[in-house]
Amino acid sequence: MSPVKLSLALLLGLFCLHPALAAEPKVEPKPDATINTKAIEANVTLDPEIKSDPALAAYCLAEGRKWIDKQAADAAKERKQDLALFRDGKWSFERKYSVRSNVADRYISVVRDDYMDMRGAHPNSDVNTILWDKADNKPISIRPFFAETADNGPTMKAMLKAVITALKAEKKKRDAGDDNDDWSKGLEPKLLKIGAVTLAPSTDAGKSSGLTFHYPPYAVGPYAEGEYVAFVPWETLKPYLTPEGTRIFGGGRPKGDAEEN
Numbered sequence: 650m651s652p653v654k655l656s657l658a659l660l661l662g663l664f665c666l667h668p669a670l671a672a673e674p675k676v677e678p679k680p681d682a683t684i685n686t687k688a689i690e691a692n693v694t695l696d697p698e699i700k701s702d703p704a705l706a707a708y709c710l711a712e713g714r715k716w717i718d719k720q721a722a723d724a725a726k727e728r729k730q731d732l733a734l735f736r737d738g739k740w741s742f743e744r745k746y747s748v749r750s751n752v753a754d755r756y757i758s759v760v761r762d763d764y765m766d767m768r769g770a771h772p773n774s775d776v777n778t779i780l781w782d783k784a785d786n787k788p789i790s791i792r793p794f795f796a797e798t799a800d801n802g803p804t805m806k807a808m809l810k811a812v813i814t815a816l817k818a819e820k821k822k823r824d825a826g827d828d829n830d831d832w833s834k835g836l837e838p839k840l841l842k843i844g845a846v847t848l849a850p851s852t853d854a855g856k857s858s859g860l861t862f863h864y865p866p867y868a869v870g871p872y873a874e875g876e877y878v879a880f881v882p883w884e885t886l887k888p889y890l891t892p893e894g895t896r897i898f899g900g901g902r903p904k905g906d907a908e909e910n
Contacts (some may be wrong), residue, residue, distance in 0.1 A: 650752045682714045688724035688735060691717035691742035693765050698748040704786040705757060709746045709779070716744055716763075734768070741766040749778075750850040752857045753897045756789075757781040758847035760863065770812055775865045776876060778845040791846055791860070794894030795886070798840055805838035805891040808881065812836065812843060813880035825874045843869070849880060853900030859883040880907070 680692035681700075693713030700706045716776045720742045728735050742765050749758040761780040767770040795804050813833050820832075836843055844862035851858035859882040866872045883890075883898035890898065 651882075655844045658758045672743075681710055682717060684717050684721045685786050686721060686725065687739065688728040689721050689740045689742065691720050691744075693717055694746070696745075696747045698751075699746055699759065702757070702781075702783065705759070705781050705783075708781070709759065709761075709787070713744050713746070717742060720765075737768040741772075742769065749847045749861075750857060752851075753855050756848055756897065757783060758899070760847060766801045771872070773866070774876070775844060778847050778863060780846070780848070790840060791848075792840070794891055794897065795889050796891050797889070800839040802838070804886070805840065805843065807889065808860070808886065809836060809838040809843055811881040813878045815881060816864075816877060819877055819879065820870070820874075822901050823874065825870060830888075835868065840910075844879070848897070849902055851898075851900035852903055855896055856899035857883065858900050858902040859898070860861045 666860050678694055678696075681695050682693040682745070684691045693710065695706055695713075699709055712768070715793040720740075743763070745762045747760050747762070749760050751757050757780075759781060761777045761779060763775040763777075764772060780786050780791065781787075790798075792798050798804055813830070813836070816833065827839055844864055847863065848857040849859050849861045849862050857878060862881070864879070865876040868873055869877050880902060882902065886894075887898075
């Protein structure tokens with residue numbers, strides 16, 4: 650056996666004997682804000698892409714700190730009133746901010762995932778979103794992309810119809826729910842009642858393939874069904890777009906994005 654082949658064989662054997670050497674352990678990012686008391690442990694973590702934008706990072710961190718401060722105050726009050734609530738340990742809260750898309754190098758969609766464990770029957774989770782305008786360094790809604798977004802108006806009705814269609818398809822894929830639409834009663838054709846929204850990434854660089862709506866457990870089904878994401882392609886909403894909406898939407902939804910959500 651040649652020296653090269655011998656070295657490869659020895660190296661392969663080393664990895665077989667020591668599998669830990671074959672894959673580095675996953676290292677969780679260090680929280681950007683944390684609280685640890687007798688009643689609670691709470692963390693806020695921003696992903697690296699958010700940290701690369703100082704204004705967005707400052708906004709998310711301030712919001713996150715306010716959230717864990719409130720949880721800590723509430724937990725301290727509950728512990729003082731009823732210590733038995735903490736017999737299984739302190740409460741645990743975690744908030745993570747992650748970038749979903751960066752469209753036209755201006756609009757950054759951020760998903761905010763919350764985890765809450767108050768030692769009940771099971772932990773709970775929540776999800777919300779932020780649409781950040783880099784040009785003005787502030788959060789915005791999706792209004793600039795649509796000619797009108799009045800409550801119960803034609804745009805919002807078309808949007809809600811598309812959302813429910815997408816959710817029905819996802820429920821069918823999961824073999825969840827039944828034929829009635831009771832789960833959708835909490836959704837309304839209003840920006841503040843239709844669900845937390847992001848701009849979906851696209852196969853066309855710098856574009857968005859449509860809107861994705863994010864729902865935590867219980868929002869559109871029982872806890873056991875978990876979270877849902879409803880995708881609405883931009884073509885469905887094309888008649889309602891403003892010139893800015895026409896500029897930023899295009900392409901299709903990447904396969905990997907559909908599989909992840």
